[in-house]
Amino acid sequence: MTTTSSATSLSGREAEVIGAVPTGLFIAGQWRPAEGGATLVVDDPSTGRPIARVADASVADGRAALDAAVAAQASWAATPPRDRGEILRRSFEALTARADELAMIMTLEMGKPLDQAKGEVTYGAEFFRWFSEEAVRISGRYSVAPNGATRLLTMKQPVGPCLFITPWNFPLAMGTRKIGPAVAAGCTMVVKPAAQTPLSMLKLAEIMTEAGLPAGVLNVITTSHSGAVMEPLIRDPRLRKLSFTGSTSIGKRLVEQSAEQLLRISMELGGNAPFIVFEDADVDAAVSGAMLAKMRNMGEACTAANRFLVHESVAAEFGAKFAERMAAQTVGRGTEAGVDVGPLVDGPSQAKVGELVDDAVAAGARVLTGGTTVGEQGYFFAPTVLADVPASARLLSEEIFGPVAPITTFTSDDQAIALANDSEYGLASYLFTRDLNRALRVAEGLEFGMVGLNTGLVSNPAAPFGGVKQSGFGREGGFEGIEEFLETKYVGIQM
Numbered sequence: 269m270t271t272t273s274s275a276t277s278l279s280g281r282e283a284e285v286i287g288a289v290p291t292g293l294f295i296a297g298q299w300r301p302a303e304g305g306a307t308l309v310v311d312d313p314s315t316g317r318p319i320a321r322v323a324d325a326s327v328a329d330g331r332a333a334l335d336a337a338v339a340a341q342a343s344w345a346a347t348p349p350r351d352r353g354e355i356l357r358r359s360f361e362a363l364t365a366r367a368d369e370l371a372m373i374m375t376l377e378m379g380k381p382l383d384q385a386k387g388e389v390t391y392g393a394e395f396f397r398w399f400s401e402e403a404v405r406i407s408g409r410y411s412v413a414p415n416g417a418t419r420l421l422t423m424k425q426p427v428g429p430c431l432f433i434t435p436w437n438f439p440l441a442m443g444t445r446k447i448g449p450a451v452a453a454g455c456t457m458v459v460k461p462a463a464q465t466p467l468s469m470l471k472l473a474e475i476m477t478e479a480g481l482p483a484g485v486l487n488v489i490t491t492s493h494s495g496a497v498m499e500p501l502i503r504d505p506r507l508r509k510l511s512f513t514g515s516t517s518i519g520k521r522l523v524e525q526s527a528e529q530l531l532r533i534s535m536e537l538g539g540n541a542p543f544i545v546f547e548d549a550d551v552d553a554a555v556s557g558a559m560l561a562k563m564r565n566m567g568e569a570c571t572a573a574n575r576f577l578v579h580e581s582v583a584a585e586f587g588a589k590f591a592e593r594m595a596a597q598t599v600g601r602g603t604e605a606g607v608d609v610g611p612l613v614d615g616p617s618q619a620k621v622g623e624l625v626d627d628a629v630a631a632g633a634r635v636l637t638g639g640t641t642v643g644e645q646g647y648f649f650a651p652t653v654l655a656d657v658p659a660s661a662r663l664l665s666e667e668i669f670g671p672v673a674p675i676t677t678f679t680s681d682d683q684a685i686a687l688a689n690d691s692e693y694g695l696a697s698y699l700f701t702r703d704l705n706r707a708l709r710v711a712e713g714l715e716f717g718m719v720g721l722n723t724g725l726v727s728n729p730a731a732p733f734g735g736v737k738q739s740g741f742g743r744e745g746g747f748e749g750i751e752e753f754l755e756t757k758y759v760g761i762q763m
Contacts, residue, residue, distance in 0.1 A: 277315075277317070278312075278319060278376070279603075281372070282319075282372065282376060282603065285369055285372045285373055285376075286319055286320055286373065286376060286467070288369075289320065289373060289467045289470055289471050290470045290471070290473070290474055291307075291320065291321060291322045291323060291470070292322075292323050293323045293325055293329055293333070293488065293489050293490065294470065294473045294474075294486070294487060294488040294489075295329070295332050295333045295336050295487050295489070296332075296335075296336035296339070296340075296483050296484045296487065297336075297477065297482070297483025297484060298483070300323075301323055302323035302324050302325050302326060302329055302491075303325075303326040303328050303329050304326070306323070306324040306325075306326065307321040307322060307323060307324050308321065308322060308323075308324040308463055308466075308490065308491070308492040309321055310322060310377055310464070310465075310466060310467060311464075311614075312376055312377070312379075313378065313379040313464075313610075313611040313612065313613050313614060313646060313647050314379055314600075314601040314602065314603075314610065314611045314645075314646040314647075314648075315601075315645055315646050316615070316645060316646060316647070319376055319377065320377075320467060322466050322467070322470065322490045323489075323490055324490065324491055324492050324493070325489040325490060325491035325493075325497055326491075326493075326497065327496060327497055327500055329489055329491075329497070330458070330460075330489055330491070330497040330498070330500065330501055331500065331501070331504075333458045333487040333488075333489045333501075334429065334431075334458055334487075334501050334504060334506065334507065336456075336483075336484040336487050337429040337430075337456040337457060337458050337484060337485075337487055338429050338456070338506045339484055340456045340482065340483065340484030340485050341426075341428055341429055341455070341456045343482070344426075344454055344455075344456050344482065344484075344485050345425070345426045345454040345455075346454075347454065347482075349403045349404045349406060349452075349454075350403070350404055352403045352451055352452055352454065353399075353400040353401065353402075353403035353404055353452065354400070354480075355400075355451065355476070355479055355480050355481050356396045356397070356399055356400035356403065356448060356451055356452060357396070357397065357400040358479035358480060359393075359396045359475060359476050359479040359481070360393045360394070360396035360397040360400065362475045362478065362479055363389060363392065363393035363396065363444075363472075363475065364389075364390070364393050366475070367386050367389040367390065367393075368386065369471075370385075370389045370440060370468065370471060371385035371386040371388075371389055372385075372603070373467050373468055373471055374388065374389070374439055374440060374465075374467075374468050375602040375603055375610070376467075376602075376603070377439065377464070377465045377466075377467045377468065378436060378437070378439055378464070378465045378468075378613060379566070379602050379610040379611040379612070379613060379647075380565055380566065380602055380610050381602040381607045381608060381609070381610050382602055382603060384564070384565065384602075384610075385602070388438055388440055388441050389440060391441050391727065391729070392438075392440040392441035392443070392444040392445070393444065394729040395441070395444040395445050395447075395448040395449075395729045395745065396444055396447075396448050397729075398448065398729045398730060398745070399448035399449050399451070399452040399749070399750065400448075400452065402449070402452050402747070402749075402750050403451075403452035403453075406424050406452075406453065406750065406754065407424065408421065408422040408423040408424055408756075409421075409422050410422075416763075417762070417763060418760050418761055418762055418763060419760075419761040419763060420758065420759075420760065420761075421758070421759040421760075421761060422756055422757065422758050422759070423756075423757050423759070424754040424755070424756060424757075425454075425754065425755050425757055426453045426454035426455045426753060426754065426755070427453070427455055427508045427509045427532055427752075427753050427754065427755055428455060428456075428507075428508035428509065429455065429456050429457065429458070429506060429507055429508055429509070430446075430450050430455050430456070430457040430458070430507070430508065430509040430510070430511065430753070431457070431458050431460070431498070431501050431502065431507055431509070431510050431511070432446045432447070432450075432457055432458070432459045432460070432511050432512075433460050433494070433498065433510075433511070433512045433513070433514065433522070434446070434459065434460070434461050434462065434469065434513055435462050435513050435514050436461075436462035436463075436464040436465040436613055437565055437568045437569060437570075437613070437669075438565070438569070439461060439462065439465035439466075439467075439468035439469060440468040440469070440472060442513050443459060443461065443468070443469050443472055444472070445729075445733070445744045445745060445749075446459075446511050446513075446744065447459065447472075447476075447486065448749075449744070449749045449750040449752065449753050450753050451481070451485065451486075452750055452753075453750055453753035453754050455509065455753050456484060456485050456486075456487075457485070457486055457487065458487045458488075458489060458501065459473075459486065459487070459488045459489075460488075460489055460490070460491065460494065460497070460498060461488070461490060463490065463491065463492045463494070464613055464614060465613075466490040469488055469490075470488060470490070473486055473488045495521075498522075499525055502522065502525045502526055502528075502529070502531070503525060503528050503529065504529070505529055507529065507531065508531065508532060509531060509532045509533070509534075509752075509753065510522065510526050510531045510532070510533045510534070511533070511534040511535075511536075511742070511744075511752070512533075512534070512535055512536070512537075513536040513537075513570075514536075514537065515537065515538055516537040516538040516692075516693070516738050516739070516740075519535045519537040519740060522535075523535065532752070533741075533742070534734075534740075534741070534742030534743075534744065534752050535740030535741055535742060536570070536695075536733070536734060536735070536739075536740050536742070536744065537570070537693075537695075537735070537738065537739050537740040538570060538667050538693055538695070538738065538739060539570040539571060539572070539574065539667060539693050539695035539696055539735065539739055540574045540575065540665065540666075540667055540691040540692075540693040540695075541561070541571060541572060541573050541574050541575070541695065541696040541697055541698065541716075542573070542574070542575045542576075542577050542687070542688035542691075542697050542698070542714075543557075543558060543561055543562075543573035543575065543576045543577065543697075543698040543699075543700075543724075544577045544578075544678075544684050544688060544697075544698065544699040544700065544710070545558075545576070545577070545578040545579060545582060545586055545699075545700050546579055546681070546684070546699070546700065546701040546703070546706065547579040547581045547582055548701055548702050548703055548706075549579075549582065549700035549701050549702065550700070550702065551582055551585050551586055551589065552589065553700065553722065554586060554700040555586060555589045555590050555593060556724070557698065557700060557720075557722065557723055557724035558573060558576065558586075558590055558673065558724060559590075559593055559594075559724070560723075560724030560725055561573035561698050561720070561724030561725070562671070562673050562724075563594075563597070563608075563609065563651065563671060564724075564725070566609055566610055566611075566612060566649075566670065566671050567668060567669060567670045567671045567672065568612065568613065568617070568669050568670065569669075570667070570695055570696070570739075571695060571696040571718070571726060571727060572668070572669070573673070573698060573724070574663075574664075574667060574668055574674075575664055575674060575676065575687075575688075576590075576673055576674060576675040576676070577676055577677070577678055577684055577687050577688060578675055578676070578677055578678075579677065579678060579679070579684075580677040580678065580679055583655075583675065583677045586675070587636055587653065587655045587675050588636070590636075590653055590673065590675075591636035591637040591653040592637075594637050594638065594651040594652070594653050594671075594673070595637040595638070595651070597609050597651045597671075599642050599643075599648050599650065599651070600648075601646070609648075609651055609671060610648075611646045611647040611648045612647040612648070612649055612669075612670055613647065614647055615647055617647065617669060617670065618641060618647040618648070618649055618670075620669070620670075621649050621668060621669070621670035621671075621672060622640075622641060622649065623662075624661075624662055624663040624666065624668055624670075624672065625639050625652060625654070625663070625672055627661060627662045627663070628654055628657050628658075628661040628662070628663050628674060629654070631657075631658045631660055631661050632656060632658050633654040633655065633656055633657040633658065633661060633674065634654065634655045634656050635652070635653075635654060636653040636654065636655050637650075637651065637652060637653050638650035638651050638652030638653065638671070638672070639652050639654075649670055649671060649672075650671070651671045652671060652672040652673065653672075653673045653675065654672070654673065654674045654675065655675050656675075656676075657674040657675060657676050659676070661674065664676070665691065667693075681706060681709070681710065684710070685710060685713045685714065688714055688716075689713075689714065689715045691737075692737055692738045693735070693737060693738055693739045694715050694716045694717060694735050694736035694737035694738070694739045695716060695717055695718065695734075695735035695739035695740075696716060696717070696718045696719075696720065696726050696735070697714045697716040697718065697719050697720070698719070698720040698721075698723070698724060698726075699711070699714075699719065699720070699721060699722075700722055701722070707721055707722075715736060715737065716735065716736065716739075717733075717734045717735035717736050717739065717743075718731075718733065718734075718735070728745065729745050729746075730745065730746055731745055731746045732744070732745055732746035732747075732748040732749065733745045733746075733749075
């Protein structure tokens with residue numbers, strides 16, 4: 269592992285990019301300050317220093333945003349699907365054209381290296397392209413009743429005003445993954461980005477407005493009082509849909525609140541992804557897949573490989589090669605050239621990763637590489653590989669959300685499946701094998717919403733993203749994604 273020095277202030281280009289980001293609340297097509305002029309600070313996690321201040325919304329501001337979404341719903345639902353799709357297409361083109369600018373914003377507020385941030389812009393933009401094409405494919409059906417006496421007509425209509433609560437780890441893509449299908453379906457929305465990373469969403473709202481999105485369709489409120497501002501909206505009878513990406517604990521509270529209005533809800537929650545390497549796997553390919561599954565976004569992803577289950581016959585080889593690759597990563601500020609691993613998002617996140625590593629080592633795990641924080645400022649943690657991790661270690665059951673890879677072993681296929689499924693979570697999973705029958709058998713046996721077969725990447729705008737068990741419910745992306753924003757109405761016709 270090598271490190272680079274951390275800058276202590278924004279460069280001229282960085283300051284220029286951040287200075288061009290709107291800092292107000294975006295309500296009914298207008299940028300406005302929060303009630304009383306309240307603001308919240310956005311920090312650069314590579315230095316811990318402030319880079320911007322944005323509006324800090326109150327309960328009244330949140331209500332105003334929902335008012336705007338409700339007021340715009342009828343006209344937006346009546347907008348021709350082609351027009352809705354063209355707005356998404358123009359937004360996709362704008363995001364693509366401005367990828368460098370958006371990547372810089374994301375890196376400064378969240379920490380990931382610029383190349384990863386640009387990759388997220390590309391990924392996030394693809395949801396707009398995908399759903400621009402789905403907007404014109406919303407359809408129902410017409411059929412004859414079994415007794416021939418009536419005709420059955422079904423139609424799809426927008427759910428109505430939505431509330432989206434998005435996380436800090438993918439500040440652009442987690443927004444476009446929700447906004448895209450909502451726009452395509454004809455729903456208006458209020459979006460509340462994470463307080464740590466609001467800048468990407470504010471810039472996205474500006475870009476979509478320039479692409480022709482009408483006032484009130486997309487409203488963005490930033491706040492440091494998420495629970496207080498969101499709960500009244502969730503309990504408001506005018507809201508019809510809630511979509512949340514974040515921790516399982518918060519998701520459960522939101523589900524409880526949503527029950528009062530029986531909201532349509534989508535929950536993309538925590539994960540504890542197993543990464544299984546069978547004895548017949550191509551070990552080099554598995555290590556490359558492990559790097560992708562573990563180190564995307566510094567491990568701060570709900571799909572990140574959290575437990576490496578390796579057949580005992582190849583565990584030593586896999587562990588040595590994996591540790592070598594991890595040790596070669598360059599840690600530093602994401603805007604600097606050659607950096608592979610940026611900082612974690614904040615101090616508490618860094619501290620938690622350190623505690624999990626210390627707990628595993630105290631229980632008997634061996635450190636193959638890493639295991640410590642890096643640098644004197646910012647929230648960096650060294651890429652880490654641990655071997656011989658005992659079952660009692662906390663990091664095998666808790667979501668790590670950092671660049672730490674714990675390795676345990678198994679001896680049989682059934683044991684591998686049992687160990688993988690021994691979790692309350694069920695979002696993503698990965699397996700490497702060259703045996704087709706084993707691959708299908710294990711994929712069917714895994715209790716997860718997504719399975720990566722000989723790949724460390726499962727996210728794709730054309731595929732349904734989501735989990736089972738305490739990883740939530742509902743799907744984002746794919747043909748299934750737009751259904752979350754549509755109601756089915758049946759009309760019986762007497763003949």
